[in-house]
Amino acid sequence: MGKLNWKELEQIPVPQGVEERLSAKIDEWERAEQKKAKPRSAVRQAARYLSVAASLVLLVGIGWYALQEDESENVALRDTYQNPQEAYAEAEKALSLLASNLNKGMAHLR
Amino acid sequence: MKRIMIKASLAVLCALLSATAIHAQVADLEKYADTKNVTYVYISKLMLRMAGNKSDISVPGVEMQRMLEKMDGIQIVMSKSEKTAQQLNADVRSLVKRDNYEPLMQVDDDGGKVNIYYHQSKKQSTVVMLTTQPVGMLSVFAFTGKFDLEDVMDMMVEESAKE
Numbered sequence: 001m002g003k004l005n006w007k008e009l010e011q012i013p014v015p016q017g018v019e020e021r022l023s024a025k026i027d028e029w030e031r032a033e034q035k036k037a038k039p040r041s042a043v044r045q046a047a048r049y050l051s052v053a054a055s056l057v058l059l060v061g062i063g064w065y066a067l068q069e070d071e072s073e074n075v076a077l078r079d080t081y082q083n084p085q086e087a088y089a090e091a092e093k094a095l096s097l098l099a100s101n102l103n104k105g106m107a108h109l110r
Numbered sequence: 111m112k113r114i115m116i117k118a119s120l121a122v123l124c125a126l127l128s129a130t131a132i133h134a135q136v137a138d139l140e141k142y143a144d145t146k147n148v149t150y151v152y153i154s155k156l157m158l159r160m161a162g163n164k165s166d167i168s169v170p171g172v173e174m175q176r177m178l179e180k181m182d183g184i185q186i187v188m189s190k191s192e193k194t195a196q197q198l199n200a201d202v203r204s205l206v207k208r209d210n211y212e213p214l215m216q217v218d219d220d221g222g223k224v225n226i227y228y229h230q231s232k233k234q235s236t237v238v239m240l241t242t243q244p245v246g247m248l249s250v251f252a253f254t255g256k257f258d259l260e261d262v263m264d265m266m267v268e269e270s271a272k273e
Contacts, residue, residue, distance in 0.1 A: 009132045078143075078152070078228075079156075080152050084157060085163040087153045087157040087160065090151060090153060093179060094184055094186060094251050097240065098226070098251065098265070099253065099265045101226060102215065102226065105216070
């Protein structure tokens, strides 16, 4: 292919209205592109940040709750008796106290 | 992604609910587990089941095996000083008022004043709480489980039948 001769190219006649048509086409493409890449509204963005913040709060809350539970489990949820017989004896005493007091109370009504 | 988030949230919720469900104790009394001058006893559901299976001792008027099967735990708090007795008394009063415990019975005898309260809610277990007040002391017995007022009243019926 020979060397491009600009002077010869400039002499080729340009069809009428090509410049306007090209310009209109470029404007149309630009508008279409802008429509596609529409920026997120402030409300949507705020909702996104809020959901992230809420997730963090939830995670921290669950962690804190779990820690509290563990702490209380160490003492309050630990069985006082490791021997079932001892536990039974204590349960028996407690239930006996409840039954005798219920009966004492009812005795006054009989 | 949304589905994963929803599933994860549901799983966390279920875990929290089940943790609450197995927490079969009167929470207001738990703090006395490591308080000075207080004897705190906790007998869990598992220990009650194990004990119930091994023993043949019985309490007059109470069908132990049946009651133990329905119980989720027993808490006993005994104050050893007047100061802790006052604090425990205040806590019990506020618990009774806040959670609408029904006074079931009040017995005054030589050993002091005895109060029995009953509390049942649709979601939680039933609690029968007994407080005894010898002079300057206070003991609280909280029986938690899936029993109803009828089971409690049966204790009296069976006792009176024996008399």
